[in-house]
Amino acid sequence: xxxxxxxxxxxxxxxxxxxxxxxxxxxxxxxxxxxxxxxxxxxxxxxxxxxxxxxxxxxxxxxxxxxxxxxxxxxxxxxxxxxxxxxxxxxxxxxxxxxxxxxxxxxxxxxxxxxxxxxxxxxxxxxxxxxxxxxxxxxxxxxxxxxxxxxxxxx
Numbered sequence: 001x002x003x004x005x006x007x008x009x010x011x012x013x014x015x016x017x018x019x020x021x022x023x024x025x026x027x028x029x030x031x032x033x034x035x036x037x038x039x040x041x042x043x044x045x046x047x048x049x050x051x052x053x054x055x056x057x058x059x060x061x062x063x064x065x066x067x068x069x070x071x072x073x074x075x076x077x078x079x080x081x082x083x084x085x086x087x088x089x090x091x092x093x094x095x096x097x098x099x100x101x102x103x104x105x106x107x108x109x110x111x112x113x114x115x116x117x118x119x120x121x122x123x124x125x126x127x128x129x130x131x132x133x134x135x136x137x138x139x140x141x142x143x144x145x146x147x148x149x150x151x152x153x154x155x
Contacts, residue, residue: 015075018106026147027102030113032140034121035094040132044124045090051127055088055095058123062086065119066101066112076111079103084112086120094135095124098143110145 008014044054051057063084070078083102088095099116101109121137128135145153 013075015077016107018077021106021149023104023106024147025102025104026108026145027100028108028110028113028145029098029100029143030110030117030141031096031098031143032117032121032137033094033096034124034135034137036128036135037132038092040128040135041090041092041094043131044095044128049128050130054124054127055090057127058088058095058097058120059086061123062097062099062116062120066099066116069112069115072115073111077107079105079107079109079112081109081112084116086116088120088124095121097121108145108148110142114140114142 005016043049047053063086065072066081066084070076081101081103083100085100087098089098097117097120099113099120101112101116103109117140118137121140125135125137141155142153143155
């Protein structure tokens with residue numbers, strides 16, 4: 001079994017020392033979905049949500065979330081992100097979100113992509129909750145990552 005790198009020999013939490021790792025181009029893609037009533041989806045589509053343009057605000061929130069990942073996740077390294085993009089696809093019963101994060105550095109951007117998707121979907125919920133409080137966020141997962149010593153990953 002692989003040793004958990006965020007734990008020291010005594011089992012205490014630690015920030016991983018990446019100073020000896022090579023600087024490489026890194027990219028991570030994460031996806032998630034918020035399911036909602038057809039009425040809520042139609043209100044988002046038709047621009048009838050009182051708080052404003054749900055998808056535009058969610059996109060910006062996701063990007064901001066990626067930039068704040070190390071403030072939210074205790075052992076994450078702060079990273080100089082080269083790029084973060086959020087794609088939001090509205091359908092009749094919800095929104096699918098895809099986040100892509102990139103950097104050139106010594107550690108990966110998986111957490112930034114996952115945070116971006118999560119914050120974007122939470123923002124959709126916040127903006128449309130007056131229409132549908134039963135919305136459900138789920139299926140948040142890493143789809144792929146490239147770069148680094150552990151190699152590439154594809155779901």
